[in-house]
Amino acid sequence: MATKTFAGKIIQVNDEGYFLNSSEWNKEIAVEVAKEEGIALTEKHFAVIDFIRDRVQKGEALTIRSVGKSGIIDIKGFYELFPGAPLKKATKIAGVAKPTSCV
Amino acid sequence: MSENNHALKKVSIICAKGSIEDVYAALVMANGAVMEGIETKLFFTFFGLDAITKKQMKKLHTAVLGNPAMRMPGGLPFPSLLGIIPGVEAGVSAMMKSQMEALDIPPVDEFLEMITAGGGEIYACKLAIDMFKLKKEDLSDLVKDIITVGQFYEIAGGEDSQIIFT
Numbered sequence: 071m072a073t074k075t076f077a078g079k080i081i082q083v084n085d086e087g088y089f090l091n092s093s094e095w096n097k098e099i100a101v102e103v104a105k106e107e108g109i110a111l112t113e114k115h116f117a118v119i120d121f122i123r124d125r126v127q128k129g130e131a132l133t134i135r136s137v138g139k140s141g142i143i144d145i146k147g148f149y150e151l152f153p154g155a156p157l158k159k160a161t162k163i164a165g166v167a168k169p170t171s172c173v
Numbered sequence: 174m175s176e177n178n179h180a181l182k183k184v185s186i187i188c189a190k191g192s193i194e195d196v197y198a199a200l201v202m203a204n205g206a207v208m209e210g211i212e213t214k215l216f217f218t219f220f221g222l223d224a225i226t227k228k229q230m231k232k233l234h235t236a237v238l239g240n241p242a243m244r245m246p247g248g249l250p251f252p253s254l255l256g257i258i259p260g261v262e263a264g265v266s267a268m269m270k271s272q273m274e275a276l277d278i279p280p281v282d283e284f285l286e287m288i289t290a291g292g293g294e295i296y297a298c299k300l301a302i303d304m305f306k307l308k309k310e311d312l313s314d315l316v317k318d319i320i321t322v323g324q325f326y327e328i329a330g331g332e333d334s335q336i337i338f339t
Contacts, residue, residue: 135287145291158208
């Protein structure tokens with residue numbers, strides 16, 4: 071277990087940088103995590119992040135497909151917002167656990 | 174996890190068979206690579222072409238005959254004699270598809286869209302296309318090109334690249 075400081079707050083993270091307690095997250099922190107990932111967050115990013123946090127809190131499976139069906143963004147747009155590995159990056163920025171889904 | 178210097182940069186996946194499980198093995202591997210940010214090429218040949226042929230892609234089946242891993246719901250062996258009854262294979266295939274849907278695994282056409290939306294590229298094998306007398310119009314619009322095996326090897330090359338035959 072490790073800790074990282076974002077926006078002046080000490081956050082417990084795992085060794086890949088994912089938050090251990092998603093309640094420690096807030097929007098200011100998200101901006102700093104995103105910066106580490108090379109992403110400048112926009113409102114669209116936050117809409118996706120809210121969707122992800124909501125889904126994870128409800129205990130529903132999180133997949134690329136579910137984000138694509140969220141009505142917020144299509145899959146192509148999701149890849150554009152979080153280039154490279156969108157689900158991994160978006161969950162890290164959203165302060166939730168790394169997704170375990172294969173799709 | 175620390176990043177090593179030889180993380181995969183490119184995977185080229187070959188799908189040569191047309192049953193549900195063979196096609197999905199290739200699609201899941203390809204989509205998974207795209208999700209990881211790995212450059213992904215997906216190459217369909219021989220019976221695998223069914224997965225990208227407009228007429229066939231929604232009608233894939235799983236073999237109930239000659240498939241020793243086939244079992245009844247509950248785990249009992251699946252009698253071969255049952256498999257020869259018309260409609261049984263279609264029923265089993267429909268059941269497979271509904272179980273995949275429950276895990277958020279999309280139908281073939283949607284899966285191809287997901288892969289290409291993330292930057293993955295889909296190719297068809299020229300030799301098999303000629304052999305099955307197919308044309309570009311018969312294939313999904315998401316197929317980038319019909320290529321020879323030589324062209325496949327050209328695009329599959331590069332540092333930290335792997336070729337996977339499913």
